[in-house]
Structure formats: C-alpha cells, structure tokens
Amino acid sequence: MSSLTNQNIFTVSRLNAEVRLLLENEMGIVWLIGEISNFSAPVSGHWYLTLKDSRAQVKCAMFKGNNRRVTFKPQNGKQVLVKARLSLYEPRGDYQLIIESMQPEGDGRLQQQFDELKMKLAGEGLFAQTNKRPLPEHPTRVGVITSKTGAALFDILDVLKRRDPSLPVVVYPTTVQGDDAAIQIAQAIGCANSRNECDVLIVGRGGGSLEDLWCFNNEILARTIAASQIPIISAVGHEVDVTIADFVADMRAPTPSAAAELVSRDNSHKDQALATKHQKLVSALRYYLSQQRQHNATLLHRLEKQHPNHQLQRQSQQLDELEQRLHRSMNNFITMRKQAVQRQQYRIQLHSPVTKLGEQKSSLQRLEQKLLDAMDRKLLNTRHQLALAAEKLDTVSPLATLKRGYSITQDKDGTVVTRASDVKMGDTLVTRLADGEVRSTVN
Structure with a gap:
C-alpha cells in the first residue's frame, strides 16, 4: 500500500474520461455493417440506435449535424453500412459508436468502392x-x-x-x-x-x-x-x-x-x-x-478530434435521456387527462339532443312531401295546357276540313286540280276523302 500515490488512484470519472480519449485517439475511424434495432429519434434531432449481428451488438449515436445528410429513413431490421468513430459515454461508462455517415448496405458498399477507386486513379x-x-x-x-x-x-x-x-x-x-x-x-x-x-x-x-x-x-x-x-x-x-x-x-x-x-x-x-x-x-x-x-x-477529421463539439454531443445525449423521462411523465399525465375527458364525453352523450334532431327530420320529410305534391300539380296543369293546344291545332288541320265533307282532287302526277280546264278526256283523277280516296277517269 505504501507504493500507491494520489496519481495512481483513479476516480470513476477520470477512468471513463481516459478510456474515452484512448478509444477516440487510438482506434480512429471504422466502417461497420450491421442491422438497426432500438432506433429512436428524439425532438433534439439526434438519432440513437443499436447495431447488431447474429452474435453481438453495439450502441450508437448519430448527431443531427451528421444525420441530416442521410438520404433514407432508418428503420429497425434494416442492414446499413456506417462510418463511425469509437467513443465512450462517460456518465454510464457505455462503450458506443459516434456515427458520421450511414448508407444502405448495398449502396454503401458501392459508394465506398467508388471513393476508393476515385482516389486511386486520381493519385495516378x-x-x-x-x-x-x-x-x-x-x-x-x-x-x-x-x-x-x-x-x-x-x-x-x-x-x-x-x-x-x-x-x-x-x-x-x-x-x-x-x-x-x-x-x-x-x-x-x-x-x-x-x-x-x-x-x-x-x-x-x-x-x-x-x-x-x-x-x-x-x-x-x-x-x-x-x-x-x-x-x-x-x-x-x-x-x-x-x-x-x-x-x-x-x-x-x-x-x-x-x-x-x-x-x-x-x-x-x-x-x-x-x-x-x-x-x-x-x-x-x-x-x-x-x-x-x-x-x-x-482537415475536418483532425479538427473534430480537438473540437469542443464532442463535449456538447455528450451533454446533448444526457439532455435526450432527461427529455425521454419527461416525455414518459407527460404521456402518463396525458393518459389520465384523456380518461377524464372520456368520462365527460359519456356524460354529454347522456344528454344528447337526439330527440330534437328527430323532430327536425320529421319536419324535413313533410316539406319534402309538399314539394313532391306541388311538382305533381304543376305537371298535371302542363299536360292539360298541352292537350288544349293540340285540340286547337287539330281544328286548323287539313284533315279536319276533309271530315266536314270537302275533298281534294289530284291528277296522276299528284298535282292538285283546281280548274276544269286542267283535265282532258281519259285522264285518271284521285279524289282524297276523309276516310280514303276514289280513283276516276274523265269521260
């Protein structure tokens, strides 16, 4: 025990801080393929998820400055390729990945191959x-x-x-x-x-x-x-x-x-x-x-290692946890208020104005019947006026004249004969009567 000094004794906070720096500085950037699970997106704009395969899993965080560049909607069960740096969430001592970019597994591999070939050929x-x-x-x-x-x-x-x-x-x-x-x-x-x-x-x-x-x-x-x-x-x-x-x-x-x-x-x-x-x-x-x-x-990657944004990201992650606890409390409160509102709605339904609506419906039906009756009367009057007009038309019809004993005489070409001089011996005449016609020959 005499060989121990204050410098040899770690506090938990100091230990986690040292481990975090060791992970971030020694490991650097890693590429990782895995399946998304436990995905959440709080109102802060940050994403939290777990990447897993058949035998292991790791917790991840992707802050809103980076996830804005993701062109698809992450979903649980989706295979993705991520570019991330190793870190440690000091308050809980959790080892985690800070994701910088994310792509669907297929597109991500193609994009990675594209970037590698581009750098190779550019270098040549x-x-x-x-x-x-x-x-x-x-x-x-x-x-x-x-x-x-x-x-x-x-x-x-x-x-x-x-x-x-x-x-x-x-x-x-x-x-x-x-x-x-x-x-x-x-x-x-x-x-x-x-x-x-x-x-x-x-x-x-x-x-x-x-x-x-x-x-x-x-x-x-x-x-x-x-x-x-x-x-x-x-x-x-x-x-x-x-x-x-x-x-x-x-x-x-x-x-x-x-x-x-x-x-x-x-x-x-x-x-x-x-x-x-x-x-x-x-x-x-x-x-x-x-x-x-x-x-x-x-240069940006080198700057990010020394950037105070890392500390802000960790604090933001703590804020998200507190926010989630607040949301759970608010959800419980809202549930209780909804139940109270439902009880009030039941009381209102007991005094529902259904009877008044029934009376209004009956009145509407009576008005509808009156409208139908008025339409029937209008149709009957119109029919009567049409019959009178037809009768007047019939009185001036040539057929009515024939019914009164008059006749029309035409020659074989259909020309109406109006004078005796229009015919000659042997002509055939057609005389139209009210109920038929008579054919005759001029003697």
Whole structure:
C-alpha cells in the first residue's frame, strides 16, 4: 500500500474520461455493417440506435449535424453500412459508436468502392487536365457507344439530326448495365480506335440508380478511356449522376443530348465553342472541388478530434435521456387527462339532443312531401295546357276540313286540280276523302 500515490488512484470519472480519449485517439475511424434495432429519434434531432449481428451488438449515436445528410429513413431490421468513430459515454461508462455517415448496405458498399477507386486513379493522374485530349472543332464523323435500344441513342440522334443532319454517325452497340457491360464498353472503345473512323466518341446511357450505372465505375473501363487515342465525351445519366468515367473522359456532358450538342454545329457554332470551353472549365472545377473536398475532409477529421463539439454531443445525449423521462411523465399525465375527458364525453352523450334532431327530420320529410305534391300539380296543369293546344291545332288541320265533307282532287302526277280546264278526256283523277280516296277517269 505504501507504493500507491494520489496519481495512481483513479476516480470513476477520470477512468471513463481516459478510456474515452484512448478509444477516440487510438482506434480512429471504422466502417461497420450491421442491422438497426432500438432506433429512436428524439425532438433534439439526434438519432440513437443499436447495431447488431447474429452474435453481438453495439450502441450508437448519430448527431443531427451528421444525420441530416442521410438520404433514407432508418428503420429497425434494416442492414446499413456506417462510418463511425469509437467513443465512450462517460456518465454510464457505455462503450458506443459516434456515427458520421450511414448508407444502405448495398449502396454503401458501392459508394465506398467508388471513393476508393476515385482516389486511386486520381493519385495516378488519370483525372488531370493535362491528360485531356481536346475535342475536334469540326468533327467529320461521330461515334456513339451505347445500347442500340436505349433512350440515350435516340436522344443523341434526334439532336444531331436537328442541329447538323449532314454529320455522319457510327453506332457501336453494347450493353450498358450488368456484369459484362464494362468489358463490352471497353471492347467497343478499342474497336473504334482500331477502325479509326471517328473524330470523337460519345460513351453513355440514360439515368438510373448507383447500381444501374455501376459499369461506368469500372477500373478497366476507366483505363481504356484514358488510353483512347480518340477524344471521348462521357454522357452517363442525368446531370446529378457522377461516375468514374466522367472524371477520366476528355469531356463530361450532363446528359446524352448535351453530348450531341457539343459535337454538332448549327448556325451558332461560336456558341458551341464557348459551350465546349465552359464544359472544360466545369470539368476542371469539378476535379478541383473534389480534391479540395477530400483535403477539407482530412482537415475536418483532425479538427473534430480537438473540437469542443464532442463535449456538447455528450451533454446533448444526457439532455435526450432527461427529455425521454419527461416525455414518459407527460404521456402518463396525458393518459389520465384523456380518461377524464372520456368520462365527460359519456356524460354529454347522456344528454344528447337526439330527440330534437328527430323532430327536425320529421319536419324535413313533410316539406319534402309538399314539394313532391306541388311538382305533381304543376305537371298535371302542363299536360292539360298541352292537350288544349293540340285540340286547337287539330281544328286548323287539313284533315279536319276533309271530315266536314270537302275533298281534294289530284291528277296522276299528284298535282292538285283546281280548274276544269286542267283535265282532258281519259285522264285518271284521285279524289282524297276523309276516310280514303276514289280513283276516276274523265269521260
């Protein structure tokens, strides 16, 4: 006991603080795959959950500054890939993970592979502007490498037909999705280079998910694009989609239609040249910004280790626990108040104005019957007036004249005979009476 000093004796708080610093500084960043359970999202905006597999589990916290960048809704039972740093929640002595990013397991692995390949190729200089080949100012033939049935091909051909119908186009059909797509696209680029019949190549397809576009993040395809002697425009997906092919190509177009506009001329070909330079500038800026983001991420990680935000996060976690206790108390109080309200509602139902509503319903039915009776009387009067009008019409009818003893005489052509001089011997006459007709011959 004599060898012990005050420096050798730890308090519980000091022990937990030392262990926390040891975990955070020695372990650094880890990637972890697991299943979400016990997920909760208090009003503070922070997330708390447990990641588990078949044999173990670990508690996690993801603070709102980081979870705002998560593009899906975490749910219990969902497999995820997380980037996190090890820490310790000192008040309870719980070992936990502080999650910095979270993605669904499949997309997360693809994104991780994308980032690793991007850093590898960037380190080799494949994205450098000095390696970019300039596009021909006036192409004589354009090559298109895409699916022969995809919408991208039809978009490209429509734009070229509208802007420069005389520009020849060579299509190198290939699949643009699936396990074999990257190799087929690389072979099509090699075929175009060996045939050497085009001044520029457009390689791309329409939009889709990260998995759909994954063949354009293939290392073999990227190196094939970089080695191509023909300038290549990458036109993959929509404007928000970014692939490795976009970084290594000589030019990136936001859409297949935009790529067609870059290689075709119209009456405003000067604008095209400006657009080409604009695209080069945008590509250079994208590459520069990508490098700066990586550099900033490294500096940010170093800063976070010394940032007082860690202490604020721990205090925020304590606040969330207190808040949850308050919510439980409030829920119990609200339950008691709901029961009191339900008792009051039962008393109100005992004095419900159902009888008054019944009287009003009977009155409404009587008014409805009066309306029906009035409509019947109106219909009867209308029918009587119609009968009188029909009777008046009948009195002036030619048929009524025939009924009074008059007749109408017509010749064989149907012409009415009004004078004796209109007929001659041997003519056949038809005399119409009220109840029929009489045929006669003039003697």
